[in-house]
Amino acid sequence: MRLGINLGYWGAGMDGDNLAVAQEADRLGYDVCWAAEAYGSDAPTVLSWVAAQTERIDVGSAILQIPARQPAMTAMTAATLDSLSGGRFRLGLGVSGPQVSEGWYGVKFDKPLSRTREYVEIVRKAMTRERLTYEGEHWTLPLPGGPGKPIKLTVHPQREHIPLYIAAIGPKNLEQTGEIADGALLIFPSADHLEETAVKYLRAGREKAGKTMDGFDVCPTLPLAVGDDVTGLADMFRPYTALYVGGMGSRKQNFYNQLAQRMGYEKEAAEIQDKYLSGDKAGAAAAVPHQLIDQTALLGSVERIADRMTAYAAAGVTTLTLSPAGFTLDERIAALRAGTEALELAGVA
DSSP, X not given: XXXXXXXXXXXXXXXXXXXXXXXXXXXXXXXXXXXXXXSSSOHHHHHHHHHHTOSSOEEEESOEEGGGSOHXXXXXXXXXXHHHTTSOEEEEEEOOOHHHHHHTSOXXXXXHHHHHHHHHHHHHHHHTTSOOOXXXXXXXXSOTTSSXXXXXXXXXXXXXXXXXXXXXXXXXXXXXXXXXXXXXXXESOOTTTHIIIIIHHHHHHHHHTTOOSTTOEEEEEEEEEESSOHHHHHHTTHHHXXXXXXXXXXXXXXXXXXXXXXXXXXXXXXXXXXXXXXXXXXXXHHHSOHHHHHHTSEXXXXXXXXXXXXXXXXXXXXXXXXXXXXXXXXXXXXXXXXXXXXXXXXXXX
């Protein structure tokens, strides 16, 4: 099992700190540095900045939002970043959610599975540098009856195959991800429930494509906080968990809420959502069960974190991406170093 680092969203007042964290992760031997985007900073700009100031660590998008870009534009971005970084780019994609897709990008949030499949097919075809033609439900290239003609990518990626990941939560999306991608980006993963909530669906998709799980990157992101007071550390992440379980998406389309229900928190997930959507964010945070946070984060001493890492490796995780908590740069760097110590202690590197 390898380690990754997730910088989250840029522009939260820690921009310089984020670069220092990425550089320290590079020095410590972390495998990949991911950057996110929602409706603030974009991932490619951040990744190009990080790649220019690191040496070995891969840089990855977690995620580039599918409604934000035409697939050919994403292929151009991936090829450019891979070339500029010396072959260190990983392309993570996701459909985002209905509020962002329709409210920010003006793109109808419908048929996300078929849209993702077509998007991946076009991106991969474009990056082969053959002339681009495609006929599907969502895209037809070139447009019929007009002046468009098949065009091929002029940029040469560093590698023939850029690793492609999909952010997946629901069973159908997980199965499709196993079928068409090189890796899965997971959130709120519990080692105790990973087989039943994710891996079995990824495996089914791999089998559908005539493949095994060998070489497929199971890549969850977990918050990391080091200390003796596990309860106090968990409380740090109550607003974060409440935001996703209660406030991401609509009442009917909240993938994170549905995931919490599949983990056995049906009643609690409903209460968190009710409070959050009514405007009681503090009440929603207070309603998050301690066990849910503890199951989906790495909390406590290095030894306790090492035990959890062993469980994640046994559950099938191949890249464990950490999001180190801390109010200062020194605290985040210390957490980052504790991650490498825990991995070494766990003996699953």
